[in-house]
Amino acid sequence: MVTRYGYGAPCHTIRVMEAAHPVPDAAGLAAAQALKSAVSGLGPDDLVIALICGGGSSLLPDPPEGLTLTDLQELNAALLESGAPISVMNAIRKRFSGINGGRLAELAGGARICNLIVSDVPGDDPGAVASGPTVPGRPxxxxxAALIEARGLALPQACMDHLRQQPEDGAAPHPDVTTRIIASAAQSLEAAACRASAEGVTPWVLSDRIEGEAREVALVHAALARQAATAGTPYPAPVVLLSGGETTVTLRHRGKGGRNSAFQLSLALALEGEPWFHALAADTDGIDGSEDNAGAWVDGTTAARIRAAGLDPLQSLQRDDSYSALKAVNGLFMTGPTGTNVNDFRAILIGTPRG
Structure with missing residues (x-):
């Protein structure tokens, strides 16, 4: 088992390895080699049970011949700063790995493989989760190259040179693979909706596959929340607006804060002064990007309280420093490791406006 630092747990028979996320390190390199060794020499009479969740793209770096760990670190850093959706990032990562894109399954010598996947990707494509080490298929x-050009991505020169020189894969083996999605964002939203109904609050589930720039997605959520509060459509208050998926932040400055913190600060500004909403946005694994918070809480007073604490909330958002602004008003949502990862969870509780 490979997980990020601090997320390991004592096990009697399972070896637990920890490595860096979201930018890989040497411990991840060793973990990738250990997994490759574990499946080598297997045959048709063997069964591999692969438990996969998000994060494996970074936790299992395996540079192909001609590339180094440093090259993959620079590649991951560039992708994370690009604002590209996770599906695009993982499609690209598959071409720079000796383990992802089904290659680990191909190394298993014809062994039967059962994939049990906790999906953290919009749409629940099993091959996109952790870049699909045991799910056949890769671009x-x-x-x-077309994806990179279309999005104008600036990737390390060594990686681009490798891509241009890379021969196309020959006919890959067809391993015996069974795949099941055992947890997903859709299931988390369904559970939240059931709980809301039990509390007498109408659930309004937007989608489990929302993508886009966090601050812009927040503006759409703010508009829908205001519509429900003031016009009672599509549901009258009290109502809770629920959504999932994975937004992105295109980094322009070196502030602190992940996509959920950025979403929340943008939402707090868009609905500043409104007493009828309270909102939570968080990454279900307990880590919002690279910081120590899962996400943040905001309401109609958040922006004003940030100013009272001596910070400008709009400037903090523009400088990609939502973490510092929300920390100043005790707005960070801290869970520690949760043991799961079905990507982002957002809930906006909408009451009836006064007056």
Whole structure:
């Protein structure tokens, strides 16, 4: 088992390895080699049970011939700062790995493979979760080159050179693979909706696959929340607006804060002064990007309280420093490791406006 630092747990028979996330390190390199060794020499009479959740793209770096760990670190850093959706990032990562894109399954010598997947990707494509180490299929080099060009991504020169020189895969083995999604964002929203109904609050589930710039997605949520509060459509208050998926933040400055913190600060500004809403946005694994919070709480007073604490909330958002602004008003949501990862969870509780 491979997980991020601080997320390991004592096990009697399972070896637990820890490595860096979201930018890989040498411990991840060793973990990838350990997994490759574990499946080598297996045959048709063997069964591999693969428990996969998000994060494996970074936790299992395995640079192909001609590339180094440093190259993969620079690649991951560039992708994380690009604002590209996770599906695009993981499609690209598959071309720079000796383990992802089904390659680990191909190394298993014809062994039967059972994938049990906790999905953290919009749409629940099993091959996109952790870049699919045991799920057959990967894009051709030409497809990846087209993705990079279409989005204007600035990736390390060594990686681009490798991609141009990379021959297309030959006919890959067809391993015996069974795949099941055992947890997902849709299931988390369904559970939240059931709980809201039990409390007498109408649930309004938008989607489990929302993507886009966090601050812009927040503005859409703010508009829908205001519509429900003031016009009672599509549901009258009290109502809770629920959504999931994975937003992104295109980094322009070196502030602190992940996508959920950025979403919340943008929402707090858009609905400043409104007494009828309270909101939570968090990454279900307990870590919002690279910080120590899962996400944040905001309400109609958050922006004013940030100013009272001596910070400008709009400037903090523009400088990609939502973490510092929300920390100043005790707005950070801290859970520690949760033991799961079905991506982002957002809930906006909408009451009836006074007056």
């Amino acid at each position: 051709a080099a030409a497809e990846v």
